[in-house]
Structures are given as C-alpha cells and as structure tokens.
Amino acid sequence: MSVSTLPRAVIDAAARFGDAPAIVDGERLSFAQLEQRVLQGAAALIETGLRPGDRVAIWAPNSAEWIVACLSVQSAGGVVVTMNTRLKGIEAQYILDKTRARILLTVGDFLGQDYRTLLEGLDLPHLERVLTLDGEWDAFAATGKDLEAARTAMLAVRGEDPADILFTSGTTGHPKGVVSGHAQSVQAFTCWADCAGLGEGDRYLIVNPFFHTFGYKAGWLACLLKGATAYPMATFDPVRVVELIEAEGITVLPGPPTIFQQMLASSAETGVTLSSIRVAVTGAASVAPSLVQRMQSELGIRNVLTAYGLTESSGMVTMTQMGDGVDRIAHSCGKPIPGVEVKCVDRLGEPVAAGREGEIWVRGFNVMAGYFEDPDATAEAVDADGWLHTGDIGCFDADGYLRVTDRMKDMFITGGFNCYPAEIERILSGHPAIAQVAVIGTPDERMGEIGKAFIVLRSGAEANAEEIRQWCRANMANYKVPRLFAFIDALPVNPAGKVQKFLLAAMPSDEGLRHVG
Incomplete structure (x- = not known):
C-alpha cells in the first residue's frame, strides 16, 4: 500500500x-x-x-x-x-x-x-x-x-x-x-527520517511541542512512518530527560540549542552522559561549533545534525548529512532534500553565485497549499512560478550546502520559538498607557535572542517595566513577552515615517530608564 x-x-x-x-x-x-x-x-x-x-x-x-x-x-x-x-x-x-x-x-x-x-x-x-x-x-x-x-x-x-x-x-x-x-507532510518527513537514519527499534524522546512541526511531523509522524517508538514529554525537565534516557535507552533526541545547553549544565553537575543517543537534531537558531563539540564530547551524543525549514515549507527545506563535520553542522543547515529546489536571489530575483548572499527561495512538493482563506497573503509569499519567498537571507557554499545568514523579515527566535515584532507590538498597543511601541530582537547567550520593547507613553500616563511585563504575561504567550524594556520620548523614524529599528538596536539596554531626546 x-x-x-x-x-x-x-x-x-x-x-x-x-x-x-x-x-x-x-x-x-x-x-x-x-x-x-x-x-x-x-x-x-x-x-x-x-x-x-x-x-x-x-x-x-x-x-x-x-x-x-x-x-x-x-x-x-x-x-x-x-x-x-x-x-x-x-x-x-x-x-x-x-x-x-x-x-x-x-x-x-x-x-x-x-x-x-x-x-x-x-x-x-x-x-x-x-x-x-x-x-x-x-x-x-x-x-x-x-x-x-x-x-x-x-x-x-x-x-x-x-x-x-x-x-x-x-x-x-x-x-x-x-x-x-497529507502527501507533502508524509514525503517531507520521510526525507527527514531518512537523513536522521530513523528506523524500527529507535526510541525517540519528543520534547519539542506537538503544536509545532518540529515535535509533530519531525517527531511522532516520523516515528509512525519508520516504526520508531515515540516518547512524548509535556514539559522539558533536564532531570526527567536523563532518567528517561537511562531507563529506556533513548536513541534520538532532537531539540533547539537551548535544550542541549541546559543538558550540558545538568551534566556538569551530575557527570551523567547521554551515550545511548545515536543522533540529535537541532536547529531553530544558530548553532555554535563549541555547542556541537560539547554535545559530542561531554554528552556522548554520536551524531549531531542541523536542518532548515519554515512552516510554509512543511517544516523542511535542507538538512545536513551523517558524517558532516562540526564546522559544517555549525555553519550550514545542509543540502536541499530530494524533490526540492532552493536558490538564493538578488533584489531582481536573479540567482546569485555560490558564496554570495541573497534571499532564499524554495520550490517543490513541500511548499504550502496556501494561507487559510487569505489569497492575497498567499500570492505575496508564493509567486506565480511556485517559488516560496522565505524572507531569509543565505548563501550556498561550493559543495551545495546552504547557510542562513540573516532575515529580511522582522523576526527573532527565542528559545526555539519564532517571535514576530509586529504581532507583539499590536498586542502591546492595547495597553492603556502606551502611545507607541517598537520591538526588536537582541542577542542572548541562553535563549539565542530575546525581545526588547521601546515604549513611548501616552501624555500624562505612568507605567514602569514590571507593570508592563506583567500585563504582557496576561495578554500574550510567555515566549513573546519582551525581556527588556526601554521608555523613550519618541521612536526614531525616517522621512516616510517608518521606524528605524537599527537605531533602536544601538541604544543601551535598560529596565525602565527613560531616554531623553
């Protein structure tokens, strides 16, 4: 069948x-x-x-x-x-x-x-x-x-x-x-499972949430397709993870880099290794070479893979291969999966040479059917020739491995979750004391990136960082809540009125200190 x-x-x-x-x-x-x-x-x-x-x-x-x-x-x-x-x-x-x-x-x-x-x-x-x-x-x-x-x-x-x-x-x-x-999901994650060598007898601990492609399709669907055993975990707990790995002989453990950083911290305290793990797959953020090396040397994980995908591409575009070296794993996200075309293009949509950066376009069976009942947004994302314009910037090396270097879209990733400033700004604008707000992502050693909100208060209004933080927690998912707040008198804008976020990024981090001028 x-x-x-x-x-x-x-x-x-x-x-x-x-x-x-x-x-x-x-x-x-x-x-x-x-x-x-x-x-x-x-x-x-x-x-x-x-x-x-x-x-x-x-x-x-x-x-x-x-x-x-x-x-x-x-x-x-x-x-x-x-x-x-x-x-x-x-x-x-x-x-x-x-x-x-x-x-x-x-x-x-x-x-x-x-x-x-x-x-x-x-x-x-x-x-x-x-x-x-x-x-x-x-x-x-x-x-x-x-x-x-x-x-x-x-x-x-x-x-x-x-x-x-x-x-x-x-x-x-x-x-x-x-x-x-259905068919594109099955095909994409058959490819994923093949790259990871997933098969009958593997025991796969799924800490990635099922509401996300990483836990759902690269998780239990891949297990179903290949005969592996799925071990769902509702919340990530390093102690419980180690217990399950030891008790059940877990062989596969994917997750964002933050999970492995926490496992390394736990291992440093307990001395426990995860030597039964045959393969770990990470992604959803940049991966430092030192992290890959430590996952192998300190945790005992034999194979580490990275991948690149987005929801609009069924979660899969490229993946590294078994045997790829540490530098390749850390500095690329692999080759396109079979049946998928990927190119990096300039502003005119023309392909750029290997080593040169351009917007990443994707075409193939994995590209979404569309945004639900939103033909205009679909047409903006997928052109008439079937190319998905990802909004990510990247380049190919001479061997055909893709490296994602930046994003055109105004997005940052915190703890493996995509955060879109426009959505956070829309919700924050509902706060009665806020006149204007702009949100950016800023680097963070533990989470990869965290949100920072620059707030202009309404005339005569009073609010501090902790008050607004608590309001955010009551009105948006926790991972979207900015970790840093700065209160300023006006947002920097260009002549067209667009907020110049690169200027905000240069401002010092503070918690509630009002910038003047």
Missing part, C-alpha cells in the same frame, strides 16, 4: 510493525493498538457529525492522547488546527474564530491552567464542542460504533487533501494559518 496520507500511515504501520511499541507515555501503546484507537476516535467524530474538511483545534501539551486525537480527526477527513500551549485567551480566540473550528480538544489541567477558563466570556460563534484529552476523550471515543465506516473514511482521504493548519505570525501582526496537505 502506498503511504500518501497520515491515515494510511496508521494502517501501514499497524500491518508492518504490529505489536512493537508505537508510543510510550505511562502506558505502552503498540502500532496495532494505535490503529484501533484511531479507528474508534474517527468513528465517534463521524457519528457526531464531523464532515471532511471541518476544522478541529488541539490546544494541549504533548501526550499519547494528542497523537491519537490528531490522527482520529484526520482519519475522519477533518483538518487539525494546532494551537500553542502558551497562548492566552484572546490569542486562542483569534485562531478558533479564523478557522471556524467546530471542536476544540484541550486539557483540564496543564501546569495549573485549565484552558477552558481562558475562553470564558469570549465570543466563539463557530465552536460547538469542547473535549478534554485528559478527562473526556476516552469516553467520547468509546461512543464510536461503526469502525468499518471509519476505515472507509480513512482510505478515502487523499494525499492532496488538507491535513492541518499551523499558525505563523508575520509583518501584519495577525497570525496566518498555513495549510499543508
């Missing part, structure tokens, strides 16, 4: 790997049991009225139930909308309303937060039902009776059908939903 959809991947994995463990999360769920649970969940969704193309949102941390629910929705023909667990109520409301999600799958408790309470009092006219994965999903799934109808629905899903919508922000300040099809 040709695997071109996630539902078919479930059926194929059950046939090929049977009683081998698919997911370990408290209980051990085999590939055969996973298929049965997905069938049951899909049957329940179909019988409750879910139609092909309907959107179902998942707002929950990593768990076996997350995987089962996602595959159940997709097997019923639905489209999964993933939601960041750090979102606040108004941020979640925008996504639920934009996609007209009929069902929300969430949790009753995560780190002391019941997400349902964040939605209280908000207008959600399209949302018909809320189910908790940690309390109500099993009972709901058990109501599914017609498993044959569910299997028929699974087989009816086509490769070109939308599988999911993942939201990414941008210069408009409002998140945009990236629509990806």
Whole structure:
C-alpha cells in the first residue's frame, strides 16, 4: 500500500510493525493498538457529525492522547488546527474564530491552567464542542460504533487533501494559518527520517511541542512512518530527560540549542552522559561549533545534525548529512532534500553565485497549499512560478550546502520559538498607557535572542517595566513577552515615517530608564 496520507500511515504501520511499541507515555501503546484507537476516535467524530474538511483545534501539551486525537480527526477527513500551549485567551480566540473550528480538544489541567477558563466570556460563534484529552476523550471515543465506516473514511482521504493548519505570525501582526496537505507532510518527513537514519527499534524522546512541526511531523509522524517508538514529554525537565534516557535507552533526541545547553549544565553537575543517543537534531537558531563539540564530547551524543525549514515549507527545506563535520553542522543547515529546489536571489530575483548572499527561495512538493482563506497573503509569499519567498537571507557554499545568514523579515527566535515584532507590538498597543511601541530582537547567550520593547507613553500616563511585563504575561504567550524594556520620548523614524529599528538596536539596554531626546 502506498503511504500518501497520515491515515494510511496508521494502517501501514499497524500491518508492518504490529505489536512493537508505537508510543510510550505511562502506558505502552503498540502500532496495532494505535490503529484501533484511531479507528474508534474517527468513528465517534463521524457519528457526531464531523464532515471532511471541518476544522478541529488541539490546544494541549504533548501526550499519547494528542497523537491519537490528531490522527482520529484526520482519519475522519477533518483538518487539525494546532494551537500553542502558551497562548492566552484572546490569542486562542483569534485562531478558533479564523478557522471556524467546530471542536476544540484541550486539557483540564496543564501546569495549573485549565484552558477552558481562558475562553470564558469570549465570543466563539463557530465552536460547538469542547473535549478534554485528559478527562473526556476516552469516553467520547468509546461512543464510536461503526469502525468499518471509519476505515472507509480513512482510505478515502487523499494525499492532496488538507491535513492541518499551523499558525505563523508575520509583518501584519495577525497570525496566518498555513495549510499543508497529507502527501507533502508524509514525503517531507520521510526525507527527514531518512537523513536522521530513523528506523524500527529507535526510541525517540519528543520534547519539542506537538503544536509545532518540529515535535509533530519531525517527531511522532516520523516515528509512525519508520516504526520508531515515540516518547512524548509535556514539559522539558533536564532531570526527567536523563532518567528517561537511562531507563529506556533513548536513541534520538532532537531539540533547539537551548535544550542541549541546559543538558550540558545538568551534566556538569551530575557527570551523567547521554551515550545511548545515536543522533540529535537541532536547529531553530544558530548553532555554535563549541555547542556541537560539547554535545559530542561531554554528552556522548554520536551524531549531531542541523536542518532548515519554515512552516510554509512543511517544516523542511535542507538538512545536513551523517558524517558532516562540526564546522559544517555549525555553519550550514545542509543540502536541499530530494524533490526540492532552493536558490538564493538578488533584489531582481536573479540567482546569485555560490558564496554570495541573497534571499532564499524554495520550490517543490513541500511548499504550502496556501494561507487559510487569505489569497492575497498567499500570492505575496508564493509567486506565480511556485517559488516560496522565505524572507531569509543565505548563501550556498561550493559543495551545495546552504547557510542562513540573516532575515529580511522582522523576526527573532527565542528559545526555539519564532517571535514576530509586529504581532507583539499590536498586542502591546492595547495597553492603556502606551502611545507607541517598537520591538526588536537582541542577542542572548541562553535563549539565542530575546525581545526588547521601546515604549513611548501616552501624555500624562505612568507605567514602569514590571507593570508592563506583567500585563504582557496576561495578554500574550510567555515566549513573546519582551525581556527588556526601554521608555523613550519618541521612536526614531525616517522621512516616510517608518521606524528605524537599527537605531533602536544601538541604544543601551535598560529596565525602565527613560531616554531623553
């Protein structure tokens, strides 16, 4: 059977790997049991009225139930909308309303937060039902009776059908939903798994969140495609990570550089190595050569790989290869995956020579179907010839390895999460004391980059950094909250009125000290 959809991947994995463990999360769920649970969940969704193309949102941390629910929705023909667990109520409301999600799958408790309470009092006219994965999903799934109808629905899903919508922000300040099809996700992460040498018998600890491509598609989907065992982890805890690695003989551990920096700090205290790990894949930020060397020498990780992708490219564009040296891993993000074209171009769209920088354009099966119900934004991102204009700056070396050197887009990455200043500025502008605000990213040793907000207060208004920081924490995801604040009398602008952020970057960091002039 040709695997071109996630539902078919479930059926194929059950046939090929049977009683081998698919997911370990408290209980051990085999590939055969996973298929049965997905069938049951899909049957329940179909019988409750879910139609092909309907959107179902998942707002929950990593768990076996997350995987089962996602595959159940997709097997019923639905489209999964993933939601960041750090979102606040108004941020979640925008996504639920934009996609007209009929069902929300969430949790009753995560780190002391019941997400349902964040939605209280908000207008959600399209949302018909809320189910908790940690309390109500099993009972709901058990109501599914017609498993044959569910299997028929699974087989009816086509490769070109939308599988999911993942939201990414941008210069408009409002998140945009990236629509990806089944076949492109399967193909992209078959390539990813092949580059990583992922296979049957591998034990993969997934600390990257499932709402992001890194944890979802480069995580449990890759495991499903190759017969590896997924170990979901809801929150990153270095002590618990070490315990699991030692107890289960974990062989694969991807994550952003910050995770490995924390593991190194923990190792320095305990002396523990991670020698069972065959491969680690990192990315989402620049990687220092010293970090790669320490991951190998101090943590005992045999192979370290890096990759480059963006949500609009199904999360995959390039990846390094097994055997690439430390410098290549640290200073490049690999070669294009099979079936994908990449070029660096000048301002006229003409390719530049190796070694010269240009905007990175991508074309191939991995490019998104488009932004959800936003043809104008889609046309701006993907040209008539199918090239995705990434907004990233890079260059190829003589061997065809890509290096990402800068971003055209006004974006920074903190702890592996993309932060878009326009979105943060839009939310901050809602503060009653703020007249104007500009946000930039600034280097940080631990997080890679952190946000710094330059604030012009309204006439007669009073506010300090801590007050605004607390307001931000109540109104935006924690990773978006600026870590540094500077209060200034006016934002520097050019004759056209555009804020000159390069001038802001040159200002000294301070916490609430008012710049004069």
